[in-house]
Amino acid sequence: MCKKAVLAAIVFLLFFEMAAAAGKEALTLEHIFGEGRYEENLIDDVLWLPDSSAFIYRQQIGKIDGLWRQEAMTGRVRLVADWTALNKNLEAARPDFRKPDLDNVNSHPSAGLKAAISPDGRQYLAYGRGDVYLLDLATGRFRFLTDCPSQERFAAFSPDGSQVAFTRDGDLFAVELSSGREKRLTDRGACNWLLNGEADWVYEEELDVARSFWWSPRSDQILFLQFDTSPVAPFPIPDHLAIDSRIEWQRYPQAGAANSRVKLMILDLASGASRALFDAGLTDDYLPRAGWWPEGSKVWYMALNRDQNRLELRTVEPATAASRAILSEEDRAWVNVAGGPFFVDAERFIWASERDGFRHLYLYRGDGMLVRQLTQGAWTVDEVIGQATPGERVLFRGNAGDPRESHLCSVALDGGAFDRLESIPGWHEAVASPDCRFLLDTHSDLGQPPRIDLLDAGGRKLRSICSEGIPALASVCLSTPELGSLKAADGTTLYWSMLRPADFDPKKKYPALVYVYGGPGVQMVTNQWQSSRGLFQQYLAERGLIVFTLDNRGSARRGCAFEQAVYRHLGQVEVADQVRGSQFLKSLPYVDPQRIGVYGGSYGGYMTLMCLNKAPDHFRMGVAYTPVADWNLYDSVYTERYMDRPQDNPEGYREGAPLRFAQGLAGPLLICQGTGDNNVHVQSTLQMADEYIQAGKQIQLMLYPRIRHGIRTSKYKLHFHTLKAQFLERWLIQGGPK
Secondary structure (H helix, E strand, O other), rough: OHHHHHHHHHHHHHHHHHHHHHOEEOOOOHHHHHOOOOOOOOOOOEEOOOOOOOOEEEEEOOEEEEEEEEEOOOOEEEEEEEEHHHHHHHHHHHOOOOOOOOHHOOHHHHEEEEEEOOOOEEEEEEEEEEEEEEEOOOOOOOEEEOOOOOEEEEEEOOOOOOEEEEOOOOOOEEEEOOOOEEEEEEOOOOOOOOEOOOOOOOHHOOOOOOOOOEEEEEEOOOEEEEEEOOOEEEEEEOOOOOOEEEEEEEOOOOOOOOOOOOEEEEEOOOOOOOEEEHHHOOOOOEOEEEEEOOOOEEEEEEEEOOOEEEEEEEEOOOOOOOEEEEEEEEEEOOOOOOOOOOEEEEEEEEEEEEOOOOHHHHHHHEOOOEEOOOOOOOOEEOOOOEEEOOOOOOOOOOOOOOOOOEEEHHHOOOOOEEEEOOOOOOEEEEEEEEEEEEOEEEEEOOOOEEEEEEEOOOOOOOEEEOOOOOOOHHHHOOOOOOEEEEEEOEEEEEEEEEEOOOOOOOOOOOOOOOOOOOOOOOOOOOOOOHHHHHHHHHHEEEEEEEEEOOOOOOOOOOOOHHHHHOOOOOEEEEEHHHHHHHHHHHHHOOOEEEEEEEEEHHHHHHHHHHHHHHHHOOOOOOEOOOOOOOHHHHHHHHHHHHHHHHOOHHHHHHHHOOHHHHHOOOOOOEEEEEEEEEEEHHHHHHHHHHHHOOOOOEEEEEEOOOOOOOOHHHOOHHHHHHHHHHHHHHHOOOOOOO
């Protein structure tokens, strides 16, 4: 054994001896990623009954992993079904059916497999053994609605509760619940490039569109999107673990290439006929949102142009297909697509807009006439939660007061100041009952795992639902990250978080690791519990690392000017801000300026490559996983939103491509990539590796066979985090071979 390895082993053993002497348990990667010892035991998959009297949820209580029912007023809890026993019974009822490989269903397979409650509150609709089943909430008995090897997705009750519609193999189907009779609603035949009622990959990934059909309020029609994916070139995703090296073909539109042609369709249940209400393919528009007007007399949809700088809200009469725009949003850079209109009643709706530089709420009449702006200020509304009884206040979530936090608020429809509903600092998210009399408030901060309280519409706490936190962490010595700020080169305030070792000594010199994401639409520096990602950073801090995160310009929830600083120049402003963060670290007397590393995944992997390739004087080494190496290789919707098309911005694409600057790499680099990644393809990593080879640079590469984009949560998560930790131990903590 070399002297370096011996020294590392001695340090490791000394740490465990010190932890034991202090009566504390040392974090291990096996505990975090192998055993799941520190997972939160919160209520999950929460669904309110339609009358708001109770909510249904999954939770492990004692030895029972159950589906439970809790009454809102009394707190009385009843077991609906033992989930383990239920799944055994489902498997026994379908012994010949193979469980579907959900990793091969788009990028977010669970998006189409959400449970639902029937309109009368008596039935629970869910998925098992690849089929859809109903569970009686009173008796716990189940029955399958489908019997097919193919996976059903997006199952949804009709408003009258008589039918359930779903998609299968790109078509729409419905089951009549009284008879169990299944009916095919659309038929793409041999045209396997058509998708009816479910989105193509890029819509699901980048526009947050998955289920794309909507029952009419009278249950007699279905509005749906039809995707003609034939213009999109198939992209190969090889599987070399198979003996015959199989290839999965994915319709993946790269930047500047053709998109799917999308139509807004309407289907009449009685006749079975369907027809187009709007053909977005004629104008190359996107259709990111659609739905019915409350009384069902008309439908609404959003049309977003290909440049994504103009969005219109339109209405259309189903009988005539006559449509008109009732409002529009324009921006010099891009328009962020939020939720659709939130209907106060049949005559009024609330609309979220960033027209004044921050996302705020506006009250409109049904004809598109603005009534008033409801919220304003240098802060952001995140989402509308619901409409409080008796109906003249709207509940929402936003970051007023501190952009690093999230709070529950309400505002009156007739204007005036908003009210904050809770007083606990940190991060709050809520699931509201249908009438918004009750709110299930999940809250946490950097030092406190999530807890759940039941609130009334005014924010008064009725009782705790989950308050035990994570008991296993009581025996672990954790550090609480510090929050702070610094100034970018142009004077913009940038927020950071810093995690120091629990036994931090300001007289010592510590290596520092910059954890980065840095991309639009995401915020990393928040006052909320960081789950397994945060525990991994605690593990690194235990080994003597300072972990630092900086939200550069371009990050979310800071307003348009902050986010749009990256427009047409991805990877340039962000790197400049991360360099500023590195300079800040070097100014601290307890940071070793020669040992600053950087790591991140997805956009953070891209940023890691950009920092190492373009700023090697500031970052000694790095770990990048699933990185984008060239924006020409990434998808059309995301890339063009921020960069425009390649032919319109060649310089921006060139300056924002890590593979153009491979010769700048000066320190150790580990790249990890899933070979089955259908988001950032292995193509990107291999092209980056090729550029490093041509530049004479040595890197370490780890491929994870058949794994999609989320390596850190995959079945290989323990191996992945162990590999990263060992690489950081060798090259950053120990400083590498001397």
